[in-house]
Structures are given as C-alpha cells and as structure tokens.
Amino acid sequence: MITYSEFIRIRRQEQEDGRMLTKLTNETLDEMKDYIAINKKSLEEAKKMGDSKREEEITTQINNAINTLDQIITIRMNKLSNMAILGTKIDQARNNMTSEEIVLFDEIVKIVSEHKKNIISEVKNVSAKELKVEEENSDVDKIVIKITADVPRFIWRNNKSYGPFNFPNVIEIDKEVAEILIKGGKAVSA
Numbered sequence: 001m002i003t004y005s006e007f008i009r010i011r012r013q014e015q016e017d018g019r020m021l022t023k024l025t026n027e028t029l030d031e032m033k034d035y036i037a038i039n040k041k042s043l044e045e046a047k048k049m050g051d052s053k054r055e056e057e058i059t060t061q062i063n064n065a066i067n068t069l070d071q072i073i074t075i076r077m078n079k080l081s082n083m084a085i086l087g088t089k090i091d092q093a094r095n096n097m098t099s100e101e102i103v104l105f106d107e108i109v110k111i112v113s114e115h116k117k118n119i120i121s122e123v124k125n126v127s128a129k130e131l132k133v134e135e136e137n138s139d140v141d142k143i144v145i146k147i148t149a150d151v152p153r154f155i156w157r158n159n160k161s162y163g164p165f166n167f168p169n170v171i172e173i174d175k176e177v178a179e180i181l182i183k184g185g186k187a188v189s190a
Contacts (some may be wrong), residue, residue, distance in 0.1 A: 002031035004061065007068040014075040019088075021079055021096040024072070029098060032069060036062060076101065084108035141175040145187040 013022040039062045046054040080097075083090060084105060094102060146168065153163040156177055165171060170190050173181075181187040 002028070002035050004035070004065055004068075007032065007035075007065055007072070011068050011072050011075070014072055014079075019079060019082065021076060021093050023096040024076070024098055024101075026098050032065070036065060039065070077104070080105045081108055084112050142172050143175050143178050144170060144172050144190040145178045145181060146170050146190040147181075147187050149186045151181065151186050 010022055010024065010028075039058055043055060043058040043062065046058055080101060082088075083093065085108075090105065094105075097105065147165045147170070148167060150167050151163050151165040153161060155161050156174075158174075160174075162173065162177060165186075178187065182189065
C-alpha cells in the first residue's frame with residue numbers, strides 16, 4: 001500500500017532527474033487511487049461521527065495527495081513534450097511510462113513530426129514565382145527614414161499594420177506613410 005510520502009518521493013525524484021522519467025507504472029497509479037479511496041472512506045466515517053477536526057485533517061491529506069499528483073503529472077508531461085520535440089530516443093524511457101503516457105507521447109511525436117514536415121515542405125517547395133507575385137503586390141514607392149520618436153503600432157488605410165517603431169531606428173517604409181510620419185515630427189528622411 002502506498003503512502004503520501006511515496007507521492008512526495010516520486011515528485012522529488014521527477015524534479016531532480018531533469019530529463020529522465022521516474023518509473024511510474026499503472027500499478028503505482030492504482031495504488032494512488034486506493035490511497036485516495038481509503039482516505040475518502042475515512043472522511044465519510046469522520047463525518048458520520050461528527051469529528052470535524054479529523055474531517056479537516058483527512059480533507060487536507062486528500063487535497064495534498066491530489067495536488068502532489070498534479071505536480072508529478074505536469075513535470076512528466078513537460079519531460080514527454082521535450083523528448084518528443086527533441087527527438088530523444090525513447091525506448092528506455094517507455095519502461096518508466098504509464099500506458100496513458102505512452103499514448104500521449106506517441107501523439108505528441110506525431111503532431112511535432114507533422115508540424116516540422118509541413119514547415120520544411122512549405123519552405124522547400126517555395127517557388128521564385130511566389131516571390132515575384134509578392135514583389136509585384138508590394139508598393140514600389142518606398143523610402144528610407146530615420147525614426148526620431150517612438151511610434152506605436154497602427155493600421156494605415158491600405159489595411160497594412162505598421163510599427164511599433166522605436167527611436168532611434170532606420171526603416172524602409174511606404175512613401176505615403178513615411179510622409180505622414182515626417183510631417184508629424186516622428187521621422188526624418190535618411
């Protein structure tokens with residue numbers, strides 16, 4: 001039978017082991033459930049007897065165990081995510097995972113792999129034609145200005161977002177917007 005000190009030991013070991021997972025089995029989780037169930041039964045008995053002090057103590061024990069388990073799970077999820085993102089060899093770590101964690105890890109690996117693959121594919125397959133279209137869509141009338149005062153982010157009438165621009169800074173910007181910034185005393189021609 002597991003005790004609360006075992007919850008604490010597992011949490012401490014998870015915190016100290018950095019990237020490695022502490023052995024946590026489905027059986028250990030079942031023992032944790034049993035611990036909570038036994039405490040809940042004791043809580044019911046304390047309520048029946050009208051022992052409010054004992055009731056408070058048991059409620060605190062239950063809450064502490066659940067909070068500690070929450071911390072353990074959070075630490076382990078961070079480790080699993082990092083292993084999936086970094087592509088860590090997982091064979092040995094699988095021995096320390098619960099069956100639910102293995103499913104979670106496999107899903108994270110799948111999502112991370114798809115994400116990387118999509119971005120790389122998109123970048124690899126970009127064509128010169130796409131670049132040309134972007135250049136044609138951009139305004140040809142751009143000028144270089146020097147920012148003389150901080151300018152917050154704003155949206156111009158062409159629905160493009162500009163800024164924020166911090167002093168001092170030299171930027172290339174649409175001529176029409178540059179003229180407004182210069183007239184407003186926020187920039188000078190560079």
